[in-house]
Structure formats: structure tokens, C-alpha cells
Amino acid sequence: xxSGKKEKRDExxxxxxxxxxHPDWFRPLFERLDExxxxxxxIDAGNHQYDATSSEEEYSLLFNRMSPSAWQRGLGHCxxxxxxxxxxxxAKGVRVVNGYRGFAHEISKAQQLTNLEKLGLPYPKAxxxxxxxxxxxxxxxxxxxxxxxxxxxxxxxxxxxxxxxGDLRRAVEExxxxxxxxxxxxxxxxxxxxxxxxxxxxxxxxxxxxxxxIHTTGESFNLCPADICQNTKGEELTRIACPVDAPKSGMKVxxxxxxxxxxxxxxxxxxxxxxxxxxxxxxxxDRTGRQLYYDVNxxxxxxxxxxxxxxxxxxxxxxxxxxxxxxxxxxxRGEKAAAGGAQR
Numbered sequence: 001x002x003s004g005k006k007e008k009r010d011e012x013x014x015x016x017x018x019x020x021x022h023p024d025w026f027r028p029l030f031e032r033l034d035e036x037x038x039x040x041x042x043i044d045a046g047n048h049q050y051d052a053t054s055s056e057e058e059y060s061l062l063f064n065r066m067s068p069s070a071w072q073r074g075l076g077h078c079x080x081x082x083x084x085x086x087x088x089x090x091a092k093g094v095r096v097v098n099g100y101r102g103f104a105h106e107i108s109k110a111q112q113l114t115n116l117e118k119l120g121l122p123y124p125k126a127x128x129x130x131x132x133x134x135x136x137x138x139x140x141x142x143x144x145x146x147x148x149x150x151x152x153x154x155x156x157x158x159x160x161x162x163x164x165x166g167d168l169r170r171a172v173e174e175x176x177x178x179x180x181x182x183x184x185x186x187x188x189x190x191x192x193x194x195x196x197x198x199x200x201x202x203x204x205x206x207x208x209x210x211x212x213x214i215h216t217t218g219e220s221f222n223l224c225p226a227d228i229c230q231n232t233k234g235e236e237l238t239r240i241a242c243p244v245d246a247p248k249s250g251m252k253v254x255x256x257x258x259x260x261x262x263x264x265x266x267x268x269x270x271x272x273x274x275x276x277x278x279x280x281x282x283x284x285x286d287r288t289g290r291q292l293y294y295d296v297n298x299x300x301x302x303x304x305x306x307x308x309x310x311x312x313x314x315x316x317x318x319x320x321x322x323x324x325x326x327x328x329x330x331x332x333r334g335e336k337a338a339a340g341g342a343q344r
Contacts, residue, residue, distance in 0.1 A: 014059055014330065015039035015041045015060065016038060016040040016041075016062075016063065017061070018033075018065060019043040019063065020043070021044070021045040022073070025067075025301050028315040030042070032319035036319055038326075043062075045066050045078045050088060055092055060095070060327075061094070061326035062095070062097070064086060064102075064103055068153060069153065069157050071157075076181045079181070083104060086100040097325065099274065100274075101273070102273060102274040102275040105274060105275060105298065106297070109153065109186050112273075115273055118272065121265055121268075122290055124190075127142065127186070129184070132179070135168060135171075135172055135177060135187055136165060138187035139162065142189050144164055144165065144168075145161060145163045146162055146189060147162075148168075148185055149188060151182055151185060152182055153180065188294075191286075191292060194285070195286075196215055199212070199258060200212050200281045201262070201263065201281075202279045203266060203267065203279070204321055205325075206271055208263045208267060210310045210314065211256045211258050211263075212256055214252075215253070216251055253303060255311070262291075280296050280297070281294060302314045302315060
């Protein structure tokens with residue numbers, strides 16, 4: 001660390017807060033923040049409260065790492081609470097990375113569709129519904145096969161594929177469809193990834209950081225890159241952001257550089273969504289040859305064993321980004337306070 005950088009960090013009087021709920025995903029970031037020597041603290045989203053009169057000036061910055069899949073871990077109540085908390089922080093002038101707008105986008109696949117449509121970008125045909133009785137009509141309008149996705153998902157949660165009207169009709173009649181905690185779902189055209197390949201772009205500070213190509217097995221809708229256990233050479237990857245006993249996905253991964261146009265598209269998507277740190281997935285549909293953007297994630301876990309796969313450690317760059325943003329915001333807050341004092 002350069003002496004100039006160390007002096008800046010020593011001037012950071014308020015800690016950086018990491019607001020999260022998953023016990024394993026963020027360990028690499030925690031380690032990098034420890035190594036940096038900067039002030040920081042954890043905030044457990046699963047057991048939290050705040051005072052609406054509080055200034056919340058105890059933080060230089062808060063990084064929102066709340067997951068939309070928390071409902072699978074018995075923490076669904078935290079999702080809507082987090083929206084209120086982020087709105088409170090921003091109203092008090094706290095710098096929030098992946099704030100209210102980004103998290104509202106994260107927990108609404110319907111809103112993601114609206115934004116892709118606004119940007120004129122291609123995505124799988126879809127209908128948004130709020131009752132199982134609407135599923136069959138929506139699917140027939142789109143054309144089978146389809147997938148039905150809860151509006152608030154995460155990690156592939158609740159996604160189910162239907163290949164025929166009969167299959168879907170039976171699911172409706174047997175009341176097997178689950179629309180998630182907001183009772184809203186997408187009925188979406190099912191695509192087949194050409195050569196089984198899905199591309200994921202990661203952004204940091206809203207700008208392109210790296211991309212990977214994931215070679216899927218076709219057996220799961222959960223494409224968390226931190227879960228992938230091998231590169232395309234067949235070498236085992238160290239999954240530092242996964243639980244020790246996490247099952248291996250069977251998927252393989254390699255570094256990839258997308259076309260400039262696709263990188264620009266990804267940055268436009270994130271800017272409109274208000275997502276500063278996250279991932280975008282796209283695919284070439286084997287049947288139609290169309291490139292389709294189909295998933296936008298604000299809670300993005302970096303690829304397993306990143307130095308081996310992409311050549312650098314994105315957790316280090318993430319920590320540096322948070323520290324620089326905290327320093328910048330503290331300086332801006334100090335200038336405003338000084339200007340306010342001078343006017344009195």
C-alpha cells in the first residue's frame with residue numbers, strides 16, 4: 001500500500017458498513033477489507049432495526065449485499081425491510097452502493113423486463129402475471145416451451161419449465177405453481193443456450209470489470225459463478241465464497257471478452273437499473289440464433305478461483321472501490337459541512 005493511500009485511509013473516521021445476510025458469500029470481501037486496515041463493520045440484515053430520527057452518520061458508506069433469495073433461508077421478511085432501510089439511509093445522505101433503486105430492480109424480474117424494453121435490447125418473450133389461472137393463457141400466447149419464474153427469485157429459486165399445455169394445465173389444477181413472496185411471476189419463453197454456453201458480465205462502479213463463459217449441464221437454473229467447480233481445462237477451482245459442503249455444480253467456466261457493443265449494452269443496463277456492482281447474463285438461443293439478455297443481478301458473486309480463471313482478484317478491486325467511494329463521500333460531506341458553517 002502506498003503511503004499516500006494509507007494516509008487517506010487513516011483519515012476515514014467512520015467505518016464502511018457491509019449489510020448482508022448470507023453467512024458465506026462475502027468472506028473474501030471481508031478478508032480484503034481486513035487486509036486493507038480500513039475501518040469497517042458487518043451489519044446482519046437478518047436481525048436489524050433502525051431509528052427513523054437517526055442521522056446514520058456513523059457510516060462513511062454502506063454496501064448493500066442483501067439477497068433476493070433470502071426467503072429460501074427463512075429471511076424473506078428482510079427483503080422488504082431492506083427497501084425501507086435503504087430509503088432511510090439515502091434520505092439521510094448516506095452513500096449507499098447498490099442502493100434503493102438498484103435493490104428495487106434486483107427484486108423485480110418484471111422491472112428488469114421493463115428496463116430491457118426501454119433500452120431496446122433483446123430478451124426472451126415474457127408475460128407478467130399475478131395469479132396461476134393466468135399461466136396457461138400467457139404460455140399459449142408466447143409458445144411452448146416456457147419457464148415460470150417467481151418475480152423475486154435468486155439463485156434460480158422457484159423456476160420451473162413446462163414443455164406442453166398439458167404439463168402446465170396439470171400444475172395449475174394441482175396448485176403446484178409457486179409465485180414467490182410477492183405473488184407475481186413471469187411466464188417466459190424457454191431458450192436453449194447454443195453449445196450450452198451462457199456469458200456473464202460483471203460490472204464494478206457501473207463499468208465493465210470482466211466476463212466469463214459458463215458451460216452448463218442443463219440440469220439447473222442456478223448459475224452462481226462462485227459455485228462452479230472446474231475451468232474448461234478440467235482443473236478443480238477453489239470455491240472460496242461457498243460453504244465447505246456446497247455440492248459441486250458440474251459446470252465449467254473460462255474467461256471471455258465480449259464484443260464492445262455487448263459491454264456497452266451491459267453498462268447501459270446497469271446505469272438504468274442503478275446497479276453499481278453486479279452481473280448480467282446473456283445467451284445465444286440455439287433455435288433462433290438471437291442473442292438474449294435474460295438476467296440482471298445486483299447481488300453478484302465473483303467467479304470461483306478468480307486469479308486462475310480471469311487473471312486477477314476482483315475482491316481486491318471491489319474493496320478498493322468501496323474505500324475510494326467512502327473517502328470521496330466523506331470529503332464531499334466535509335466540504336458541505338464547512339460551507340454550511342461559513343454561511344452561518
